[in-house]
Amino acid sequence: MKKYVPFYLLCACLIGMPLQSLAQATSPPDQTGKGYEFEGNGKRKFECLKSLYTPVQLPDLELDLAEQAQALQLSLQRQRSVLPGRPFWRSEQLQLSASDLIKIAETIAQLPAKPHISQISQNFTAYLIQGEDGCGNTQFTAYFAPLIRVKAKPDAQFKYPLYRKPSAWPGGHIPSRAEIDQAGALKGLGLEIAYAENLLDIFFLQVQGSGLASFVDTGENFTFQYGGQNGLPYSSVGRLLVEKGHVPAQQISLNAIREFFELHPELLPEYLAHNQSYTFFDKVKTGPKGSLSTEVVPEISIAVDPKMIPLGSVLLAEIPLLNPQGEWIGHSYRLLVAQDTGGAIKGPGHVDLYMGAGPEAQAKAGHMHHYGRLWLLMPRK
Numbered sequence: 001m002k003k004y005v006p007f008y009l010l011c012a013c014l015i016g017m018p019l020q021s022l023a024q025a026t027s028p029p030d031q032t033g034k035g036y037e038f039e040g041n042g043k044r045k046f047e048c049l050k051s052l053y054t055p056v057q058l059p060d061l062e063l064d065l066a067e068q069a070q071a072l073q074l075s076l077q078r079q080r081s082v083l084p085g086r087p088f089w090r091s092e093q094l095q096l097s098a099s100d101l102i103k104i105a106e107t108i109a110q111l112p113a114k115p116h117i118s119q120i121s122q123n124f125t126a127y128l129i130q131g132e133d134g135c136g137n138t139q140f141t142a143y144f145a146p147l148i149r150v151k152a153k154p155d156a157q158f159k160y161p162l163y164r165k166p167s168a169w170p171g172g173h174i175p176s177r178a179e180i181d182q183a184g185a186l187k188g189l190g191l192e193i194a195y196a197e198n199l200l201d202i203f204f205l206q207v208q209g210s211g212l213a214s215f216v217d218t219g220e221n222f223t224f225q226y227g228g229q230n231g232l233p234y235s236s237v238g239r240l241l242v243e244k245g246h247v248p249a250q251q252i253s254l255n256a257i258r259e260f261f262e263l264h265p266e267l268l269p270e271y272l273a274h275n276q277s278y279t280f281f282d283k284v285k286t287g288p289k290g291s292l293s294t295e296v297v298p299e300i301s302i303a304v305d306p307k308m309i310p311l312g313s314v315l316l317a318e319i320p321l322l323n324p325q326g327e328w329i330g331h332s333y334r335l336l337v338a339q340d341t342g343g344a345i346k347g348p349g350h351v352d353l354y355m356g357a358g359p360e361a362q363a364k365a366g367h368m369h370h371y372g373r374l375w376l377l378m379p380r381k
Contacts (some may be wrong), residue, residue: 038250042320042328042370048135052092052308052348053127053376058117058316063333066113068300075297075337076105079312082293089310094127100379101312107379108314108335117316117333124377126316129308132349136373139350140320142365143303143342145223145288145357146211148201150194152218158195162202165228165280166191174230178273193224193283200261203237203272204254206279209303209342210288212357223288224281232276234343240274253326253366277343288357290340298356303340308348309376313338316375319353326367 037043065072083105086098107123120126131138151158163186169175175185181199194213196202205211209226238257241247247256261268290296290303292311302315309315315338318331342352351374355361 038248040250040328042140042331042372043133043137044371046135046137048133049128049130052130053094054130055125056128056375058121058126058375060116060118061333062114063117063120063316063335064114065111065335068334069113071297071300072335072337073109075300075339076109078294078297079292079337079339080105083312086310086312089306091308094376094378096310096313096378101310103379104314104377105312108377120316120377123380125380126375126377129374129376130348131373132347132371137349137371138374140317140353140368140370140372141350142353142355142368143208144355144361144365146201146205146208146362147358148196148205148211148213148224149216150196150213152194152215154195158197158216160196160199160202161187161192162194162196162205162224163191163280164193164282174232175278176230176232176273176276177278178269178276180230180278181272182269193281199268199272200258204258205281209279209340210281212288213283222283223286225284225286225289226291227280227282229280229343230276230278232278234277235275236344237271237275240271252369254362255366279343290354292339294339296339296354297337298354298361299334300337301339301354302336303342303345303352303354304338305346305348305350306338306341309338309351309374311338311341314377316377318372318374320368320370320372322367322370328370331372 080102083101084098086101089096104124111119128136129138130136150162154161163180166186166189170185170189179185194215205224211224213222213224215221238252241257241260242249242252246260261271287295290301291306304311315336317334317336319334320328321330321332323329336353340352340354344350345352353368355365
């Protein structure tokens with residue numbers, strides 16, 4: 001059974017929340033994909049912060065790493081070979097070099113199974129991230145590696161192409177989702193890597209960024225790895241359903257979106273076209289990799305905005321804890337590693353937690369659109 005500290009048993013002072021004047025606080029940068037407002041979304045009222053990163057004193061709480069120890073070690077081990085080549089990172093008053101990232105990973109790897117958070121404070125300075133609202137509330141969503149059925153050649157059932165990114169845009173024009181899906185802007189250019197049964201399966205794969213592909217005609221299995229985007233604006237289809245009153249905000253999930261379009265297939269092309277952004281894929285044999293070029297690890301790897309959180313860094317997270325019905329029941333403390341990015345992950349107020357592959361991971365990911373907090377761990381100088 002997962003152990004956690006329900007937030008209603010904690011007060012703001014216990015979690016090292018600095019008390020800043022609301023009048024002096026600054027607003028966070030513009031962000032894509034702001035969270036939903038509904039009762040029970042995990043958001044709480046805190047005094048707001050003067051800057052993106054505020055050093056705080058962490059509480060003397062026990063952090064149970066036993067459950068995540070193996071996955072955490074695997075995550076840190078996988079990124080060890082790529083950290084030496086990481087570029088120098090700087091944001092506001094903070095900066096991190098490749099050697100700093102290596103030092104952080106090595107120190108975290110040596111922690112006992114049940115350290116007190118104060119033990120982390122001995123080696124790191126914890127910077128509370130300003131969050132979506134400027135007061136520390138960070139939106140947590142989750143993603144997974146979906147399984148998509150495809151064929152190598154199109155037929156009457158498998159007729160919707162998945163594309164790799166072209167080396168140059170046809171005619172110098174960047175096509176939108178509608179132009180690609182409905183007008184065939186990339187058709188006949190030899191960019192097709194497979195054909196799916198419907199546009200919604202492709203869209204969900206694009207939202208997740210990568211997934212597992214089962215070729216039903218050849219019997220082969222591949223990973224469809226993120227291969228770039230068209231660079232046009234991202235708009236949330238889930239938010240569109242909420243705004244139009246089709247699905248209540250507290251009930252929005254991948255399953256809710258799928259169920260809606262199964263009942264209203266005539267609306268699918270129009271609503272998908274609302275999101276102009278389009279994701280391309282590469283067909284590979286390895287498991288799903290993040291932007292750090294390492295395989296992502298379930299419930300450890302997160303997608304971040306690398307301008308705000310450096311890839312390869314380790315963060316202490318107060319993660320929203322949900323019951324099987326997707327209702328917020330508290331928060332749990334974990335260590336997470338920034339190893340991926342995403343088109344919808346912009347600004348300091350949104351991170352995306354990788355849940356793994358398959359139906360169980362999908363069920364966990366589908367409900368997560370709640371709030372918690374993040375502390376960036378920096379080496380003490």
